[in-house]
Every structure is written in C-alpha cells, then in structure tokens.
Amino acid sequence: MFPSRQREEHLMKQLASLTRRDFLACAMAAMGTAALAGCGSASSSTGTSSTSTSASTISASQDTYTLVKDGQLTIASDLANPPLDYTDTSTNEPAGFEVELMQAIGEKLGLTSVYLSPVKFDTIIPTIKQGGTADVGVSNFTITDERKQEIDFTDPYLDSNQGLVTAKTATKTTQDDLNSADVKVAVQAGTTGESWVEENLPNATLVSLDDPVVALTGVQSGLYDAAVADLPVVQYLVNNSFTDCQVSIEIPTGEQYGIVVSKDNPALTSAINDALAQLDEDGTLKDLKTKWFGSDL
Incomplete structure (x- = not known):
C-alpha cells in the first residue's frame, strides 16, 4: 500500500517534527x-x-x-x-x-x-x-x-527471533512480495533486524530509524510497507498499541540477548x-x- 507523493511528504514532515520521546510517549500512553x-x-x-x-x-x-x-x-x-x-x-x-x-x-x-x-x-x-x-x-x-x-x-x-510487521490491510505480506524496489522497509539502525533486511530483502528500500516505535508508526501511517524488529517487541506493540498492524512473518533467527x-x-x-x-x-x-x-x- 503506497501513499501519494503529497501524502508521503506530509507524513514525512509530521514524523520529522516529532521527537523520539514524543513517539514513545504516544505509544506507551496507549498501552x-x-x-x-x-x-x-x-x-x-x-x-x-x-x-x-x-x-x-x-x-x-x-x-x-x-x-x-x-x-x-x-x-x-x-x-x-x-x-x-x-x-x-x-x-x-x-x-x-x-x-x-x-x-x-x-x-x-x-x-x-x-x-x-x-x-x-x-x-x-x-x-x-x-x-x-x-x-x-x-x-x-x-x-x-x-x-x-x-x-x-x-x-x-533471553532467546529471541525477528518479526516483520505490515498493516492488516496490506497486500504485500510475504518475503517475495516485499523484496521489490517499490517497497520501503523500516528498521532500527545498527540492529540484527537491519542486517536481516539487507541480506534477505536486497531489492527493497531500507529505511534506518532510531527505534521500533518510530518504525511501526510509519507502517501504521502508510509511509512504510513493513518494519522488522525483535519479535518480542513487535508482538507487544501490535497487541497493545499498533492494533491495525500485524506480525506477518516470524523470522527464526535463533538469537540470544x-x-x-x-x-x-x-x-x-x-x-x-x-x-x-x-x-x-x-x-x-x-x-x-x-x-x-x-x-x-
């Protein structure tokens, strides 16, 4: 699902105008x-x-x-x-x-x-x-x-895996569908989720952000097609705050913290x-x- 150019520019300005703390405050207040x-x-x-x-x-x-x-x-x-x-x-x-x-x-x-x-x-x-x-x-x-x-x-x-989140209304929810040049995938910079996208979705546009809450906010707004982050985190977020999003892919990376x-x-x-x-x-x-x-x- 892709926004129009005008809508994307408007959303980008909105996201840019909010601080990282603003994103977290909004998300956690809802939880x-x-x-x-x-x-x-x-x-x-x-x-x-x-x-x-x-x-x-x-x-x-x-x-x-x-x-x-x-x-x-x-x-x-x-x-x-x-x-x-x-x-x-x-x-x-x-x-x-x-x-x-x-x-x-x-x-x-x-x-x-x-x-x-x-x-x-x-x-x-x-x-x-x-x-x-x-x-x-x-x-x-x-x-x-x-x-x-x-x-x-x-x-x-703690043991963990990665999770890929899309909107519940998204038509592109599989790895094959998302590995496309017209797809934007948000991640947290410097994470294993970022590495997974680089290796497994090389054709998609990678968008590196400060944290998973900002990434899911972009998915929820339609700015990004998907987000990848640690599975315990994204499961919690879609169940408590981003309820119009879903974990479309559980990625068995076998990680340990x-x-x-x-x-x-x-x-x-x-x-x-x-x-x-x-x-x-x-x-x-x-x-x-x-x-x-x-x-x-």
Whole structure:
C-alpha cells in the first residue's frame, strides 16, 4: 500500500517534527502499562542494594572490577523496546523486563542499578567500549561474533527471533512480495533486524530509524510497507498499541540477548554471570519472563 507523493511528504514532515520521546510517549500512553519504576537519570536509582548472603558472596569480588561510580551499576540503554525496556510515561521512569532484571542483578551484586538518560541504540556499544560513562549496555542486544570483536557479552538471558510487521490491510505480506524496489522497509539502525533486511530483502528500500516505535508508526501511517524488529517487541506493540498492524512473518533467527560489558572489565562480566545463574536457579528469571511475556521464553 503506497501513499501519494503529497501524502508521503506530509507524513514525512509530521514524523520529522516529532521527537523520539514524543513517539514513545504516544505509544506507551496507549498501552497503559503499569510497571515498576526504574530510574530516569544518572542521579536517580532503581532501588536499594541487597544485603543477602548471595549478594555478599558476589560483591566480595568488587575490588576486582571497576565501576563508573562506587556502589552503583550504571546502565546505558535506548529505553525504546517495550516490553523489554521503555520509559513509563506515568512516572517518566525506566520500566520493563530488562529494567527489572538489572534491578535484580544489582541486588545480587550489592549495587544500586541506575539508568542513564536514553541514548541511540547504535551509540551504546561504542560508549561501553570507550569507558567512563556506563558500566554496561542493556537494550536487547543480540550476541554476535561481530559485536564480540568490540565488547564482551555476559551469558544469554533471553532467546529471541525477528518479526516483520505490515498493516492488516496490506497486500504485500510475504518475503517475495516485499523484496521489490517499490517497497520501503523500516528498521532500527545498527540492529540484527537491519542486517536481516539487507541480506534477505536486497531489492527493497531500507529505511534506518532510531527505534521500533518510530518504525511501526510509519507502517501504521502508510509511509512504510513493513518494519522488522525483535519479535518480542513487535508482538507487544501490535497487541497493545499498533492494533491495525500485524506480525506477518516470524523470522527464526535463533538469537540470544546478552549484557554488554567492556573487554577491560572481565571481572564485572564474571560477576554478572554469577548473578544471572543465581536468578535462574532461584526462579526470579522465570518469574520476570512470565510477568512481561506471558511465558518462560
């Protein structure tokens, strides 16, 4: 489905006039998700640190890893991928599966988990690699060999695939139909979804954007024919906000998410892996998955 040239220009101006936060605010307001608050800036915290025996065991090795700020696990994210991470518009605080996971990891480490203000997805890995701003990057990062050349990943905490979204009224919904020069496919810049479109829809026009919400907004308005992003994210969005869109293709990419850590901080990677193992063993990880996704993915 293609808009006229005038309509496309008008929509482009509308999209350009809105900030990334505007898109997310509109989408999340429609969802009405009530999630536990995280923290909105480097000066706010997501909760108190744990003093449990397990936390003391892991935090005993704090002198072997470095932190941007003592006693604090500083996190970089785009907060643009509900239900994994987003800004709760009712509190203006981070919320989602990954936010609560990082709170639980912080408790195991005896640290307070603090989210920085949102940044663009494709700046997070360079930020962690450079150091000095954040300790970890958490934004549904797929573990890939290419990324491992730049940074370290923790053990995986969630399995995922990609999803291709079209309007429910679209006539082009298959991979063959969409692999055409007159088709526009929106993705989030720097993601595995972008890579999939480059490899599997080479004839389509690729449009790289800041986040999946902006991409689906374009599909809903008719500006783009399709969007590709992580399946848990697009399933959540079409069920809660973009209800006139659908996941037309579930793409079995077999991805796993990991937390991004600097190669210069291997002890922190090890400590987080220990925390993840404990959260798996005590059922916390399963409970969080069931809460946010409806099942233990």
